[in-house]
Amino acid sequence: MKGSLPARYGPWAVVAGASQGLGAAFAEDLARRGMNVVLVARRGQLLEEVAGRLRAAHKVDVRCVTLDLASADFTVKLADAVADIDLGIVIYNAARIPIGSFLDMDEDVLEQVERVNVRGPLLLARALLPAMRERGRGALVLVSSLAGMQGAPRFAAYSASKAFNTILAEALWAELRDHGIDVSVCCAGAMPTPGYLATTKKAAPGMLAPETAARQTLDALGEGPRFVPGLINRISAQLMGRFLTRKAAIRLIDSNTRHMS
Numbered sequence: 001m002k003g004s005l006p007a008r009y010g011p012w013a014v015v016a017g018a019s020q021g022l023g024a025a026f027a028e029d030l031a032r033r034g035m036n037v038v039l040v041a042r043r044g045q046l047l048e049e050v051a052g053r054l055r056a057a058h059k060v061d062v063r064c065v066t067l068d069l070a071s072a073d074f075t076v077k078l079a080d081a082v083a084d085i086d087l088g089i090v091i092y093n094a095a096r097i098p099i100g101s102f103l104d105m106d107e108d109v110l111e112q113v114e115r116v117n118v119r120g121p122l123l124l125a126r127a128l129l130p131a132m133r134e135r136g137r138g139a140l141v142l143v144s145s146l147a148g149m150q151g152a153p154r155f156a157a158y159s160a161s162k163a164f165n166t167i168l169a170e171a172l173w174a175e176l177r178d179h180g181i182d183v184s185v186c187c188a189g190a191m192p193t194p195g196y197l198a199t200t201k202k203a204a205p206g207m208l209a210p211e212t213a214a215r216q217t218l219d220a221l222g223e224g225p226r227f228v229p230g231l232i233n234r235i236s237a238q239l240m241g242r243f244l245t246r247k248a249a250i251r252l253i254d255s256n257t258r259h260m261s
């Protein structure tokens, strides 16, 4: 028996990128399991709405921290906001997801991808996990994507940043387990979140509700370094990895993203 999340890891969780979509679903599922939650995002009003729902439905404590994860000093602000609590779980969910021709993308947008998707999880883990090591328990979840398992045309910078998260989490899974810290990467497939629906209305194979992806990811916490939510996604990831050449896998993604400009 694995026991409850608060008993295994500690009473508080941080979700970076929690104002909507998968991040809000993670926050809700953590609260349902009895965890107090620190919600982080840029839009404070949306965070307060999520917080109000969690407090009313699950009787947990919720803190909102309004900040930009691309900002130079975000770890200082966040470390301040959690200095007095026993932090058990950290989830880095936020991402910048620009779509389109790489050569026509503004440099500023590419820098945002690097800041939010790469620098963000790297520095957040470095800032918040030493306290877990001291206590000898804790968990880190990095949100990656099936798009990070091979190059994804028209998502080049994004898919590369997600591959970074997958590899970072796998390395930390091995490095931190002796300190009682479980690390897992959630390699999500398509989910109809506000971010997804802003770019396409087209349903994708294996599409999963963000609530289901969050619940399955938290259920699997502690079982291994890499988790793919959704049976169809798990099977297709396995099949693509095993039976397709890299060239064929990239071409398959290419055929699915051609309609996206």
Ligand SMILES: NC(=O)c1ccc[n+]([C@@H]2O[C@H](COP(=O)([O-])OP(=O)(O)OC[C@H]3O[C@@H](n4cnc5c(N)ncnc54)[C@H](OP(=O)(O)O)[C@@H]3O)[C@@H](O)[C@H]2O)c1
Binding pocket: 016, 017, 018, 019, 020, 021, 022, 023, 024, 040, 041, 042, 043, 044, 046, 067, 068, 069, 070, 093, 094, 095, 096, 097, 116, 143, 144, 145, 146, 187, 188, 189, 190, 191, 192, 193, 194, 195, 196
């Ligand atoms: N949806 C999918 O189909 C899909 C598929 C595979 C993987 N994923 C992954 O799942 C995660 C969540 O995706 P989603 O679809 O739920 O996205 P979403 O609807 O766009 O939500 C993104 C969340 O991240 C926050 N965020 C973004 N940039 C931020 C910044 N600079 N500082 C602070 N917070 C920031 C946003 O809040 P504010 O705007 O309020 O700051 C929001 O709460 C991402 O890591 C994505 O790569 C999604």
